[in-house]
Amino acid sequence: MAILEVNGLKVYFHTRNGVVKAVDNVSFSVDSGETLAIVGESGSGKSVTCYSLLDLLPKPPAKIEGGSALFNGDSLLNCSKEEMRKHRCDDIAIIFQDPMTSLNPYLTVGEQLMEPLVHHPDPARRQSRAIAKEKAIKLLDEVGIINPSLRFDSYPHEFSGGMRQRVMIAMALITEPKLLICDEPTTALDVTIQAQILRLIKQLQKTRNVAVIFISHDLGVVAGIADKVVVMCNGTIRETGDTDGIFYNTSDDYTKKLLAAIPEGAKVLPNRSHADSSLVKVDNLKTYFKNQRSTGEQDRYVKAVDGISLNIARGEILGLVGESGSGKSTLGRAILQLAPTTSGSVTFQDQQLTGLSAQQLFPWRRKMQMIFQDPYASLNPRMTVFETLSEPLLYHGLANKKTVTQQVLQLMDDVGLSQAQMRKYPHEFSGGQRQRIAIGRAVATKPEFIIADEPVSALDVTIQAQILDLILALVERHDLTMMFISHDLSVVRYISDRVVIMNQGVLVEQGSTEAVWSNPEQDYTKKLLSAIPVADPRSERSRNALLD
Amino acid sequence: MSKNTVSLPSKELASGSSLWQDAWIKLRKNHLALFGLGVLIVLIISSLLTPWIAPYSYEAQNLDLGATAPSVSHWLGTDIFGRDMLTRIMYGGRVSLMVGFIATAVALIIGILWGAVAGFFGGKIDAIMMRIVDILYALPFMIFIVLLMVVFGRNILLLFLAIGAVEWLTMARIVRGQVMALRNQEFVEAANSLGLSQWTIIRRHIIPNTLGPVIVYTTLTIPSVMLLEAFLSFLGLGIQPPESSWGLLINYGVETMEEYPWLLIFPGIALSLTLFALNFLGDGLRDALDPRTSKD
Numbered sequence: 001m002a003i004l005e006v007n008g009l010k011v012y013f014h015t016r017n018g019v020v021k022a023v024d025n026v027s028f029s030v031d032s033g034e035t036l037a038i039v040g041e042s043g044s045g046k047s048v049t050c051y052s053l054l055d056l057l058p059k060p061p062a063k064i065e066g067g068s069a070l071f072n073g074d075s076l077l078n079c080s081k082e083e084m085r086k087h088r089c090d091d092i093a094i095i096f097q098d099p100m101t102s103l104n105p106y107l108t109v110g111e112q113l114m115e116p117l118v119h120h121p122d123p124a125r126r127q128s129r130a131i132a133k134e135k136a137i138k139l140l141d142e143v144g145i146i147n148p149s150l151r152f153d154s155y156p157h158e159f160s161g162g163m164r165q166r167v168m169i170a171m172a173l174i175t176e177p178k179l180l181i182c183d184e185p186t187t188a189l190d191v192t193i194q195a196q197i198l199r200l201i202k203q204l205q206k207t208r209n210v211a212v213i214f215i216s217h218d219l220g221v222v223a224g225i226a227d228k229v230v231v232m233c234n235g236t237i238r239e240t241g242d243t244d245g246i247f248y249n250t251s252d253d254y255t256k257k258l259l260a261a262i263p264e265g266a267k268v269l270p271n272r273s274h275a276d277s278s279l280v281k282v283d284n285l286k287t288y289f290k291n292q293r294s295t296g297e298q299d300r301y302v303k304a305v306d307g308i309s310l311n312i313a314r315g316e317i318l319g320l321v322g323e324s325g326s327g328k329s330t331l332g333r334a335i336l337q338l339a340p341t342t343s344g345s346v347t348f349q350d351q352q353l354t355g356l357s358a359q360q361l362f363p364w365r366r367k368m369q370m371i372f373q374d375p376y377a378s379l380n381p382r383m384t385v386f387e388t389l390s391e392p393l394l395y396h397g398l399a400n401k402k403t404v405t406q407q408v409l410q411l412m413d414d415v416g417l418s419q420a421q422m423r424k425y426p427h428e429f430s431g432g433q434r435q436r437i438a439i440g441r442a443v444a445t446k447p448e449f450i451i452a453d454e455p456v457s458a459l460d461v462t463i464q465a466q467i468l469d470l471i472l473a474l475v476e477r478h479d480l481t482m483m484f485i486s487h488d489l490s491v492v493r494y495i496s497d498r499v500v501i502m503n504q505g506v507l508v509e510q511g512s513t514e515a516v517w518s519n520p521e522q523d524y525t526k527k528l529l530s531a532i533p534v535a536d537p538r539s540e541r542s543r544n545a546l547l548d
Numbered sequence: 549m550s551k552n553t554v555s556l557p558s559k560e561l562a563s564g565s566s567l568w569q570d571a572w573i574k575l576r577k578n579h580l581a582l583f584g585l586g587v588l589i590v591l592i593i594s595s596l597l598t599p600w601i602a603p604y605s606y607e608a609q610n611l612d613l614g615a616t617a618p619s620v621s622h623w624l625g626t627d628i629f630g631r632d633m634l635t636r637i638m639y640g641g642r643v644s645l646m647v648g649f650i651a652t653a654v655a656l657i658i659g660i661l662w663g664a665v666a667g668f669f670g671g672k673i674d675a676i677m678m679r680i681v682d683i684l685y686a687l688p689f690m691i692f693i694v695l696l697m698v699v700f701g702r703n704i705l706l707l708f709l710a711i712g713a714v715e716w717l718t719m720a721r722i723v724r725g726q727v728m729a730l731r732n733q734e735f736v737e738a739a740n741s742l743g744l745s746q747w748t749i750i751r752r753h754i755i756p757n758t759l760g761p762v763i764v765y766t767t768l769t770i771p772s773v774m775l776l777e778a779f780l781s782f783l784g785l786g787i788q789p790p791e792s793s794w795g796l797l798i799n800y801g802v803e804t805m806e807e808y809p810w811l812l813i814f815p816g817i818a819l820s821l822t823l824f825a826l827n828f829l830g831d832g833l834r835d836a837l838d839p840r841t842s843k844d
Contacts, residue, residue: 333737336741338737338740338741358743358745358746361743362743365741365742365743366742366743368741369741369742370737370738370741372734372737372738373734374734377733377734377735378733378734378735378737378738379735380735380739380752380753380756380757381757381839381840382756382757382759382837382839383752383753384839391739391742391744391752392742395742395743395744395748396742396743425839425840427839427840438738441738441742442738445742
């Protein structure tokens, strides 16, 4: 018998602009010991579905309009607040996406772990602090925290992101729930940490026989972890089935589109790099920042970039890969002279850029541009598309007041925006369209060199594919040279001719993309490559079997 | 795509709507804000025209009359010297509104620039600029004003400047906090990578994004400045009778509240009305200047 059975669930949001059917007629069930993945792009209603089960939605505007949800035969949708509290405490636990914000920074990890035991709603089941502490330490050990009895008294900021997510998992499991809801638990984590967390969830599920609902947008992750998959789009279920069925013989168009959008395999476009002519030369570049929490001579500086040398040939697409904190973004900014350089030099077209004043740099600025990661933060919310796109043109004297409209329209055309949208503000656009605006701003000055810093990591997978194609098309048309910074190895492989792997400020390995992929030399590269989840359940299973 | 497929847009599209034009369109749909704007305009116009439209002269006393309740000849009654209250409130409004707007404008300009520069550049510049603010905060406000008055003599313009010079401190702090959060945003970095000058970035990308809290604080500053003027005048540092301001009238009204309530009520209404109007207008402006609120 299924532990959770959801039937015809409808959750509508009543907003000023009308009713939004966030979840519309959704049904699924989960058994104990089973993992159900809910897959969908942002706005598909996958999170709303699960939050509504635990009554975690703001009401209003949310309203449950129909359907039923039975947990072990008890209805979740129309139980009293007290009963819901009991369910949350004993039966159903949830792990959120961002481990950085889901722990209270003012309480020790141990204190937060003991909370549900010491303050249990049922006084008869409250436990003494001593017993709770013992249990918490045991659980910390189980989720792989080293030295748990010492770490028990640490504060959240003393843990890394992956460790915090482990703590979150321990917290979810401490009341021994029967159902665990994981809302994108690894999205905010690096790929190697992600692999560890996924293995941990799988392993704990086996030993404790809990049911897991795994919400994710990442089909690669889902392929490795799920027994059953629900594909959601715009609040409705497109398809339900076992993992193999969904991945290998889907009949649904949307699922097919999702699977096709995953960047896979090598770059298909020809390598246009002129190996003999170097455009950007980075020589022993170092960028150190003062360490605010320095305790002595050794850690006076944070060595974000520590002696990197590399060459970027004209026409080349260079992929720069690293995990968070590897210094890859700082390197990109330092090359563009947006971050300070401590020593070393950056040469662009035989002109040394390091040490130039802002005025001397100005003519070079238009030749090198940047595309940023977050299309929500990279556009000034108080400037229309026209203002954003005309600014570089006017400022660099590439257009005058009369010709600027024409040029902006041309630019919007180039990046696939409709001309009617010229007077709109950024908030009126979707994430993908915003990224198009940002790309338009970057290519407005007809640069020769572009640094794209994770330009697609904030986007849904189908949008991601469109933006990647747009970037490739623009690179082709304007004969651009590009440095593509990303943590997503599949994307880098799909887009770049050559790849540089960075870790903790130093260059680990570089080489042509396919050579590095098929034959990595350094251990770090091997570890990184083996951690990439692939949207292929069979190969994921065989790899998991190997690791177990 | 060839050039000629791009149709030249209509004039309207080309000239486009700026932030302020959009704001006006949105503001026109906000009835409360329009009411506030209307009240303010009426108050300002009547203050400007006071010497011509006031029913009596502001110093005309009628000691025989004394304090009388509102009547046909004196709509809002008279004070203990038999002076017409309506006239006095109208003349008082001239001073109060002028103090409110000029002193606040001084505070706004200094505060925004100071805060924006300190927040944007950070580091040593920020440390020095904010320490100056701290020192000015610590300086007893009264001593500061008395000193100014002693050195430069009593002068109504100086009073405006003195009040403005005190009120900008908080404004600078608010703007600095906003700017510090903004300067690490990617759109500022994008502006940097375009080679925009620091001043252009502050003017185009930073200051417009601080408008929301600034406007709200401004609408709070204007009434507080008016009361500050009353306080100074009460101490003999501001304007002197027979001239009047709303603050002064209220102060005198409080003393005789029990016998002659109208001496307190009517100036009180005038000040509260201005305050309401400012708040409605301020809230409306804040929403109107935020592109995220819809135009329709």
